[in-house]
Amino acid sequence: MTTEGVDGQIAHRLRSFYLSVQEEPIPEKFLELLEKLDLAEQRGKSTTEQDGDMQLGSQDR
Amino acid sequence: MSAQEPANTFKRELLSILPSLRAFAISLVGRHHEADDLVQDTIMKAWAKQDQFEMGTNMKAWLFTILRNELYSKLRKRGREVQDSDGLLTANLAQHPAQYGKLDMQDFQRALEQLPDEQREAIILVGASGFSYEEAAEISGCALGTIKSRVNRARQKLQEILQITNEGEFGPDAVSAPLTSRAFMT
Numbered sequence: 345m346t347t348e349g350v351d352g353q354i355a356h357r358l359r360s361f362y363l364s365v366q367e368e369p370i371p372e373k374f375l376e377l378l379e380k381l382d383l384a385e386q387r388g389k390s391t392t393e394q395d396g397d398m399q400l401g402s403q404d405r
Numbered sequence: 406m407s408a409q410e411p412a413n414t415f416k417r418e419l420l421s422i423l424p425s426l427r428a429f430a431i432s433l434v435g436r437h438h439e440a441d442d443l444v445q446d447t448i449m450k451a452w453a454k455q456d457q458f459e460m461g462t463n464m465k466a467w468l469f470t471i472l473r474n475e476l477y478s479k480l481r482k483r484g485r486e487v488q489d490s491d492g493l494l495t496a497n498l499a500q501h502p503a504q505y506g507k508l509d510m511q512d513f514q515r516a517l518e519q520l521p522d523e524q525r526e527a528i529i530l531v532g533a534s535g536f537s538y539e540e541a542a543e544i545s546g547c548a549l550g551t552i553k554s555r556v557n558r559a560r561q562k563l564q565e566i567l568q569i570t571n572e573g574e575f576g577p578d579a580v581s582a583p584l585t586s587r588a589f590m591t
């Protein structure tokens with residue numbers, strides 16, 4: 345129990361508010377971001393010799 | 406213990422903490438694009454610093470620390486123009502009305518937003534995110550006693566706020582009533 349100091353009703357409402365958000369599915373964009381980071385890193389490892397034409401996100405025209 | 410792709414383990418663990426990290430962000434700043442930005446910045450920071458993370462230690466605490474530091478440095482940069490928590494809140498509610506199934510949740514989030522930043526953070530970490538007082542103190546970079554008193558003050562304040570809003574029922578009237586009576590005097 346983590347209720348030392350945090351009272352019953354308030355604690356309960358706080359937790360259910362938090363849980364309701366936590367139970368929402370993770371937004372796609374975060375999953376995509378992680379994929380991108382992972383991919384960039386793997387490519388970075390295997391192509392250390394080539395000059396980096398892999399850019400994350402930034403493209404100027 | 407296989408020498409598997411450490412990045413994969415890192416990613417997997419990060420993913421598993423993401424829902425809680427996001428809940429933390431939303432509890433801190435409201436349901437707002439700012440919460441998403443915070444989570445995104447945290448993911449990128451964490452990824453860039455993953456060498457500094459020791460596998461097997463508490464990644465959740467590590468990520469939460471990054472997120473809250475990110476938030477506070479943003480706030481500092483912005484010179485605290487965000488004290489307008491009412492404005493933020495109206496924006497939140499207007500933006501995502503459908504996501505609030507329960508009025509109760511709205512009330513609660515509104516109350517949460519009225520707390521001073523450090524108190525809000527403290528009560529969320531201890532009361533919802535599942536950290537011990539010790540861990541929360543470490544995440545917030547303050548003494549154990551400080552966290553305890555912040556949690557206590559936060560709880561008292563929440564109690565006050567929630568009582569007041571329940572009794573008052575029509576919050577805005579407190580504001581508009583004096584205006585109305587003044588109008589009648591002219």
